[in-house]
Amino acid sequence: MITIENLNFNHSKEKQLFQDLTLQLNSGNIVGLLGKNGAGKSTLLQLLSGLLSQKSGNIDINGFEPYDKNPNFLSDLYLVTDEPYVPNIKIKSFIKNFAPLYPNFDVEKLKNILIEFQLDENMKLDKISYGQRKKFIIAFALATNSKLLLLDEPTNGLDIPSKKIFRKVLIESINEDQLVMISTHQVKDIETIIDKIIVIDHGRITFNHDLYEIAEKLQFKKVPSIHNEDQVFYSEKCPEGYHIITPVNKNEETEVDMELLFNAINNNIAIHI
Numbered sequence: 001m002i003t004i005e006n007l008n009f010n011h012s013k014e015k016q017l018f019q020d021l022t023l024q025l026n027s028g029n030i031v032g033l034l035g036k037n038g039a040g041k042s043t044l045l046q047l048l049s050g051l052l053s054q055k056s057g058n059i060d061i062n063g064f065e066p067y068d069k070n071p072n073f074l075s076d077l078y079l080v081t082d083e084p085y086v087p088n089i090k091i092k093s094f095i096k097n098f099a100p101l102y103p104n105f106d107v108e109k110l111k112n113i114l115i116e117f118q119l120d121e122n123m124k125l126d127k128i129s130y131g132q133r134k135k136f137i138i139a140f141a142l143a144t145n146s147k148l149l150l151l152d153e154p155t156n157g158l159d160i161p162s163k164k165i166f167r168k169v170l171i172e173s174i175n176e177d178q179l180v181m182i183s184t185h186q187v188k189d190i191e192t193i194i195d196k197i198i199v200i201d202h203g204r205i206t207f208n209h210d211l212y213e214i215a216e217k218l219q220f221k222k223v224p225s226i227h228n229e230d231q232v233f234y235s236e237k238c239p240e241g242y243h244i245i246t247p248v249n250k251n252e253e254t255e256v257d258m259e260l261l262f263n264a265i266n267n268n269i270a271i272h273i
């Protein structure tokens with residue numbers, strides 16, 4: 001669905017951010033795009049949505065080059081930015097004006113998600129909180145049924161119950177034809193819903209694996225002390241002892257602790273998968 005080949009990009013007057021970046025992503029996945037501040041997550045989402053143009057290299061999304069801004073491409077893509085721009089109108093006017101731009105828009109789905117998020121169609125978008133606006137835009141994005149959903153820090157500003165509802169409505173909403181990319185630092189917010197992790201650092205992809213591969217190859221445990229250091233890829237001290245990442249032993253699978261894994265990758269620990 002997405003093929004990126006030898007992508008080179010820098011913001012004007014800035015040093016090179018992406019250098020020969022190559023990446024292939026298929027539909028049917030919810031991808032967690034992780035990375036430290038300034039790693040290039042938002043820039044990558046802007047390149048994929050055609051807001052920015054690469055300096056060289058190719059981006060192909062279902063046969064479209066994003067920066068060409070073909071209407072058929074734009075009507076099958078939704079980018080939720082961290083600070084979504086919304087006009088000063090009621091939710092119902094927003095739906096009336098913008099839903100027709102998306103041929104697969106599902107009004108019933110939107111209404112159901114608005115109920116889940118406790119939003120009312122008569123609310124004015126400039127009179128609601130940042131978190132409520134964010135929830136509305138997430139609901140709208142899901143209702144477009146776009147093949148590509150790009151969510152930049154979607155859980156920023158959401159309270160704890162709303163984060164749970166976000167995960168629920170996302171999982172219920174998407175199908176195998178869609179690809180969802182969620183950029184975040186809030187690893188815990190998305191660890192139960194993503195099936196692939198991509199980590200970028202200084203514009204380079206430093207980790208790109210499916211969850212099932214990680215669960216098959218690594219174990220995440222809490223131990224009182226560390227005995228065999230050779231067998232431990234990464235450890236962090238905790239009140240009960242240590243959180244550790246080890247290779248899988250005797251085919252015993254554990255739940256992936258994404259925050260621990262992310263910390264290990266950020267500490268340049270070689271994780272063998």
Ligand SMILES: Nc1ncnc2c1ncn2[C@@H]1O[C@H](COP(=O)(O)OP(=O)(O)OP(=O)(O)O)[C@@H](O)[C@H]1O
Binds near residue numbers: 014040
């Ligand atoms: N409009 C811009 N003009 C110049 N430089 C920019 C612009 N936007 C981003 N950058 C720079 O590009 C790099 C990548 O920024 P980007 O916003 O993509 O990172 P990010 O991973 O999304 O960070 P964060 O997690 O803080 O949102 C940073 O060094 C940033 O300073």
